[in-house]
Amino acid sequence: MGKLSDKPAIADLVAICAARGLKRVIISPGSRNAPLSISFLGHGGFDVQVIGDERSAGFIALGMSQSDHKPTILVCTSGSALLNYLPAVSEAYYQRIPLLILSADRPEEWVDQMEGQTMRQRGSMSNFVNREFHLPQEAGSADRQWYSARLVNDAITATHWPKCGPVHVNIPLKEPLYGQIEASPEPKIIHPSISTPGLPSNYDKLKGEVSEAQKVMVILGLDKTQSVSADTLARLAKKGVVILNETSSNSASPQALSWIDRTIAAIPESERQAFVPDLLITAGGPLVSKRIKTWLRNEKIAAHWHVDEVEAEKDLFQSLTCSIYCAEGPLLEAFASDLPESDPTYLHRWEELHKKVLHSHDDFLSQAPFSDLKAYQTILEMIPSDSIVQMANSAAVRYVQLFPNRPDITYYGNRGVSGIEGCTSTAMGLSTQVERPVFLLSGDMAFRYDGNAFWNDLRPKNLKCIVINNHGGGIFRIIPGPDSTDHLDRAFEAHQENSAEKMARMYDLEYRVVSDEPELKSGMDWLIASQGPAILEVFTPREKNADILREYFEFLGQ
Amino acid sequence: MGKLSDKPAIADLVAICAARGLKRVIISPGSRNAPLSISFLGHGGFDVQVIGDERSAGFIALGMSQSDHKPTILVCTSGSALLNYLPAVSEAYYQRIPLLILSADRPEEWVDQMEGQTMRQRGSMSNFVNREFHLPQEAGSADRQWYSARLVNDAITATHWPKCGPVHVNIPLKEPLYGQIEASPEPKIIHPSISTPGLPSNYDKLKGEVSEAQKVMVILGLDKTQSVSADTLARLAKKGVVILNETSSNSASPQALSWIDRTIAAIPESERQAFVPDLLITAGGPLVSKRIKTWLRNEKIAAHWHVDEVEAEKDLFQSLTCSIYCAEGPLLEAFASDLPESDPTYLHRWEELHKKVLHSHDDFLSQAPFSDLKAYQTILEMIPSDSIVQMANSAAVRYVQLFPNRPDITYYGNRGVSGIEGCTSTAMGLSTQVERPVFLLSGDMAFRYDGNAFWNDLRPKNLKCIVINNHGGGIFRIIPGPDSTDHLDRAFEAHQENSAEKMARMYDLEYRVVSDEPELKSGMDWLIASQGPAILEVFTPREKNADILREYFEFLGQ
C-alpha cells in the first residue's frame, strides 16, 4: 500500500472498499475530493480512471458494472458535479446495477451560507438510490471512526442487498485536504453473508394452479444475469408453456418466441382471445415491446404472477393477482421439473403463428429496399458470434426486437429509464471490462448527445459503434402522432444534417460511412476487423424508413 | 392563436404563461411532452428553441434569464431527461435566476411499475427549487381545470416571489398525446401585486450604530440587478465607508475598491487589525475571493449585518450579528444620505494600500512574461466598451478579479454552485438575448466539457469565446495542495494535449489560435471584428502560469 490521505476515516473507507472486493474507481477531477482521489490512487489495489464529464463518468461506471454486476465507485467533488451523475444513477436504479457514489462535500455548517461550490447535496439523489449515507464530519475519536467505518460497510452491502442498485455516500471534508501518510489501516470490516432464497412456502399450491391452467404464458423482460437457463425454458415448453422473451432478457432458447412485437402484430383480430393466457407468469425487468403492453392491458387475464426476489409487486398489465417474492431461476426450474405434461393446443397456436410470421418476415425483407429495417437485418446477421450488443435507446432497441434472439450474443440496453444521454458512455464502460467485441447500435442523435463518451483515455480496441443516421430522431416518424402535427421536423424529429465524421475526427476514431446494402456489408467487415474504437456510420433514407416499417407490420398482419 | 393541444389543462397552461408575460421556451424533443411542445409552438406568442441536450438546454435557459431576470420555460419528456436539467437548476437556485421547468410525466399510477421511460420525477428537484407542483392528472371537470390553472399561476409567481429561482411543475399526461384543436382558451389568470419593501422598522437604530462605528466596511457580492448605484457608493465613500466589491457585483464605482484579492494579499502582517472593520455590511450573492473569507473568518468583527430581502440569515464570515431583511439598494442609499460625515482614517488606510498595490500590480505586469495572468490583462484591456463578460468557472473568474472592475462592462459568472459543466451554454443563452457582444472567458477543460453548447441552431453572431488553453485544469496548479501529491497531472489537472480547433471544425465556428502577446493582441482585434460564434484560443505555458501568479502575489505583499 502506498500513501493514503491523512484523514483516518478516508484511509479506512478506501481500505474497506478494497477488503470488500471493490476494484473499479472513476474519479472526476476536483479539489474537495482530493483525500479520496489521493487514497484510491495511492492504495495501488484499484483500477482507477479519470473522467472529466461526470455525466459520462456515471454511464461509463454503469457500463462497467453491467459486465459483472459488481459495483463501480464514482468519486466527485462538491457542488453540481454530483448532479451530473443523476441520469446514470436513475438508470442504474431501475436496471438494478450496483454503483457506489462517493461525493465530497463541504463541511455541513457551510451549506446555504453562500460558500463556494456548496449546495444541498444530502438527499439530492434520494429518489434513485437504494440507500444514502452521510459520513460523520470529524472522525477524530474511536467512536466516530467506528461509526464512519460501519456506515461504509453498510453502504457497500446496500449496493447489492436486498437488491442491486446505486448507493450514495456524501462525505463532508474539512481543509487541509492534501495531507498524505504511509498508512496500512486495518479498519472494521463487516462481511455480509446472505441466505440463498428457496422456493415460496406455498409452492405446492402454485404448482397446482399452473397444472390446472389451460393457457400458461411466461414473459421474460430485462435481465442481465441470465438467470433462467435455456434448458429450463426448453423443458417448460415441453410442458406446453408459451414463452415470450425479448433480446435483452438474455434467455435465448429455440423454444422461446423472442419476436414479441412482430408476432403480436400478426394475431388475427378474430382470434385474439385464443392467444390470451389464463395464467401469465412474468419475471425480469422492463419490457421494450409497447404492443404487448397495449394488448395485454386490454385483455382479461384470469391470473398474473410476477416473480421477483424483492419487488414482485409490479403490476405491468393491470392484472396482477399474486406477487411471488422469489428468484425466477429456481422457481421456473422447479416448475419445469414438476409440472405434468399438458395439452399443447395453446403452445401450438403460438408456434404456428410464429412460424407464419417468420415466413412473412423473410418474404418482406428479401424484397425490402435499403432502410433502417433492412440495415438492422444485415447488421444483426453479420455481428460475429460471442459479441456483445449495446442497444441505444430510441429505434435501435426496438428494431433489434424484430430479429432472432441470438444465443451467441449478449444484449444490453439502458431500459431502466430509457434515456438517450449516456448510451455511448455505457458501451464505452462495458467494453473496457470485457475481451469480447462490443457493438453499440445507436441513432445519430443519441450518438451526438453523448459525444463526451470519448473525452477520456479509455480507447478500448473492442468498441465498435454503428450509427444509424436518419438525420434526427427517426423514432418520431415511426410512432403515430408527431406526423399529425405541423411540428414533426422541428420539435420531434429535430431534423439535422449531421454526420459522425467530424466527431470521429475530433476524437481520432476510425471511421467509415456507408449508404446502401453492399456498402454496409463491406463496412461491417471493416468494422469487425477494426482495432481501436471505430465508427461505422450508416445513412438511411430519412423519409422512407417509417413507411417501410409500417408496410412491414401490415404485411405481417395479412 | 394557432392550434393548441386538445388537453384543456395544457392549453390553459400555455395561455396562462402568455398572459403572465413569459416569452421564452426551450423544448427538448420527446413524445410524452408533445401536448406542451405542440401548444407552445402552435400558440405563436413564444420564442421557442429546440435543444437536444437537456443539460445544455438548462444552462442556455439560465443564460437567457440572466439577461433580464425573467423566467425561461424548459420543456422536457418523461424519464431521465429532467435530471439533466439539475446542474443548471442548482446553479439557478443559488444564483436566484427564475426558470419554469415543465416536465412531462407518465400517469402517476405507472411509476415504479416497470413502465418505459418512467421514474420518480416528483420531488427529484426538491433541494433546488423555490417550489414544486404536480398538476392533476385529468382536468376534465371545471374544478380540476380551476385547480390546474391555479397551480400554474402559483408556479409562475413562485419563480420570482419571495425570491427569484427555479420552479418545477411535473405534468402527468395520458395518451393520446397528439390531439390538436383551434383554441383560444380564456383561463383563470391571477395577477400578483407585490408590495415595495421599505426600510427596516428599526432603521433609526441601525443608522445610529453605523454613525457610531469607527471602521465601516461594505462588501458587495454577486448581483445581476445592479441594485446599488454608483452614486450611492460614491456618497457612502464620502462618509468614510470602505467599499469592497467584485466584478460580478456589477456595482462599479471609482470609489469602490474592486480588487479584493490583490489588495488583501498586500496587507502587512503587522497592520492586519487596523484593516478589520468594526461594522461590516454585506449584500449580494456569493463572493469569489477565497482570501477575504479566510481573512475575515479569522478576525474578530464586532458587528456584521447581512442585508437581503429574503435570505439575510447567511453568516459567511461566522460573525453575523444582525440579519436585515430589506433590499440593499434603498438601505444603502438611505445610509448614504443620512449618515454624518465621519473620520476618514479607516478609508484612507485602505485607499493608500490600494494605491500602493495598483503600482505594484502595474510594475509586475509590465515585465511579466506571457502567461495566464498576462493574457487576462491584455484581454480585459481590449474588450470593447459596452460588452458583456461571462466568466467561466475555475481560473477565469479568479483572474478577472485581479483587474479593474470596468463600469462599461457587465460581468456574469455561474457562482451559485460554480460548476464547470455549463459555462459555454450559459454564454450561448445570454448572447441570444442581447445585442451587445458577449465574451466568454473559459479554461480549456470547461470549454470541452460543454461542447454540446453548440449543438443547436442558435449561432448568435455576438458570441465570442476566449479559451485559455493551459492543457487541463490549470487551477489545480495554482491552489496549494495538488502539487504536494504524486497525482497532480492525472487526478487534478487532468493534463491533456487538446485544442479547441477540432471543436471549431465540428461546429463550423470561426477559429484562431495565438500563443504570445503580439499574437493575442491581433487575435483580439480579429475576435472583436468577427461575425458569428467565434473562438480565440490562447495557449499559455502550462508549467509556468502558477509560478508567475505566485510571484505576483509575493510581489504585492512586499
Ligand SMILES: Cc1ncc(C[n+]2csc(CCOP(=O)(O)OP(=O)(O)O)c2C)c(N)n1
Ligand atoms: C435524455 C433523453 N432526452 C430525450 C429523450 C426522448 N427521445 C427518445 S428517442 C429520441 C430521439 C433519438 O434519436 P436517434 O438517437 O437519432 O435515434 P432514432 O430515433 O433515429 O433511432 C429522443 C429525443 C430521451 N429518451 N432521453
Ligand SMILES: Cc1ncc(C[n+]2csc(CCOP(=O)(O)OP(=O)(O)O)c2C)c(N)n1
Ligand atoms: C461539474 C464540475 N466538475 C468538477 C469541478 C471541479 N473543477 C473546478 S475547476 C476544474 C478545472 C477546470 O479546468 P479549465 O476549464 O481548463 O480551467 P483552468 O483551471 O485551466 O482555468 C474542475 C475540474 C467543477 N467545478 N464542476
